[in-house]
Amino acid sequence: MSNRSRILRLSRYKNAALRLKSLNFLKVFSDNLADATGVTASQVRKDFSIFEISGNRRGGYQIDELLTQLNKVLGKDKLQKFIIVGVGNLGRALINYQGFVKSEIKIVAGFDTDPAKFNRKAEALILPMDELPGFVKTNEIELAILAVPEFAAQECYDKLKSAGIKGILNFAPIRLKSDDKVVIHNLNLETEFENLIYFVNTKTEPTD
Amino acid sequence: MSNRSRILRLSRYKNAALRLKSLNFLKVFSDNLADATGVTASQVRKDFSIFEISGNRRGGYQIDELLTQLNKVLGKDKLQKFIIVGVGNLGRALINYQGFVKSEIKIVAGFDTDPAKFNRKAEALILPMDELPGFVKTNEIELAILAVPEFAAQECYDKLKSAGIKGILNFAPIRLKSDDKVVIHNLNLETEFENLIYFVNTKTEPTD
DNA sequence: TAGATTGTTAATCGATTAACAATC
DNA sequence: TAGATTGTTAATCGATTAACAATC
Structure with missing residues (x-):
């Protein structure tokens, strides 16, 4: 279900989202994250769905919310x-x-x-x-x-x-x-x- | 054909072979390398066949010869x-x-x-x-x-x-x-x- | 020879991608 | 509403494993 590659990708999505946030993005689409990390948009959505990270149809993912959820999976919500x-x-x-x-x-x-x-x-x-x-x-x-x-x-x-x-x-x-x-x-x-x-x-x- | 995982496994086979050699082994079977590295014997033989590393039916692989070939693939034959x-x-x-x-x-x-x-x-x-x-x-x-x-x-x-x-x-x-x-x-x-x-x-x- | 192991082919498994209905 | 994007299912792709003929 969750192999090492999938978790590595989540880290990359997190890093990409962080960078986009610093560019004042408020939301991202699976396509943005795909471009930034070199995977397909399908893969991004699939990875998210496995961790029950959901966005808004037509509206993409709120960056802050996305980061909260990715950080939680990756244990970055606490020291x-x-x-x-x-x-x-x-x-x-x-x-x-x-x-x-x-x-x-x-x-x-x-x-x-x-x-x-x-x-x-x-x-x-x-x-x-x-x-x-x-x-x-x-x-x-x-x-x-x-x-x-x-x-x-x-x-x-x-x-x-x-x-x-x-x-x-x-x-x-x-x-x-x-x-x-x-x-x-x-x-x-x-x-x-x-x-x-x-x-x-x-x-x-x-x-x- | 040769993805990153396959090359990582070759490095592990090399390290395992090195360790077995230091234990005075002269030859190894795919099964030994499989045990030492935690993969299947089929995988070992498949990986070797892709790099045209061949052994002896019934006799396994001569460690020295195997190491020479693995080192060559991994660029360890020169500084x-x-x-x-x-x-x-x-x-x-x-x-x-x-x-x-x-x-x-x-x-x-x-x-x-x-x-x-x-x-x-x-x-x-x-x-x-x-x-x-x-x-x-x-x-x-x-x-x-x-x-x-x-x-x-x-x-x-x-x-x-x-x-x-x-x-x-x-x-x-x-x-x-x-x-x-x-x-x-x-x-x-x-x-x-x-x-x-x-x-x-x-x-x-x-x-x- | 009989037994054991390789090398390779075919089968299986799992991961990625494409496609599209749902929906905002 | 029309258009765009998600979420998910089905199709594809590739990697791993099993099986076995070749052979030492």
Whole structure:
């Protein structure tokens, strides 16, 4: 019913609607969103109908109302607190990433094994791993980012799981599997690079 | 014929084969790769047949030979040089990312507008934007990473395109479109987070 | 040889698109 | 009202899976 591609499209519709709103649009048609995101108008309406997002025949969709509904589906109607395990190059970059400031995504703490990285004064705390279960519990954290080297990934995953984390965005270069306790979203940077390289080499338009 | 998902699967087969090789496997069956990557054995064989990767009836696939062929498709048979535009948190993290050391991916230079970031002594140079076209030309660079804020993305894209770049991995939070000159692979971190959040909230297994 | 696995064809499944009645 | 756009159904398309002949 709702596969990953469909949710990715909803994010794009949301971003397109946001941009059109900033251009003072008050309403959009499925055709506008289709143009802006590179899909068909049928697809837009189909996606909306699956999430029971409805508009006005002849009048399109009110942008504000549409954004409210898309944000709700995408969990942007409330602050989503993340912790991050592994404060290396990538971990630190995500903690400081400016792209999240307007969004409802916040990384509230990082965890690492290296005492040199601990920091209890920064806005996002950097704490030792053994404080993770307590922090997760008292702050009611459900979401985590895993940004450790391959060798540490499985062990950290186990710790996150037993701490009660419900969803993990995994940047470690090893594919973790979702189970009914934890949803995993694997994001392997090398794989993304390889994908680009393939399409450049063959010069065929990627269909996604 | 070869969509993005298929290439992603090839990367996974490659990674699985690499892991099995490190366990001293000499050959693998489609069934092994299927188990390791979570797809069906039919899918593995179908994917291979599309890329004319063949094995031995009854004998499976020789790992070394398989890796050679997969690496070739994925462009890992030669060093892939990237430049990066935008040396902020994310840009710097990618330059220093340890996950690429064993792979044939290398970021050879970064470009930025901020003089405080310039560095002609580091292994990966950080140079001013106006040296980009010359650098690309003399070093025969075809691939780039775009890691600038949204407002700068379009302008930087234009510069990369006119410098002759053939493929861009775009981390800027705006969707760029491929054309017949440049292949674009958009990677929007906020979108990836939203995807995870959706599946955690609905607790349905993502199908990708 | 008998048994096991590939490579490929045909069947199935699911996602996208087209079409159009409903309706504002 | 006439015209335009949604919402939904039916048709199409493409990707995945099952099945099995080929063959090592």
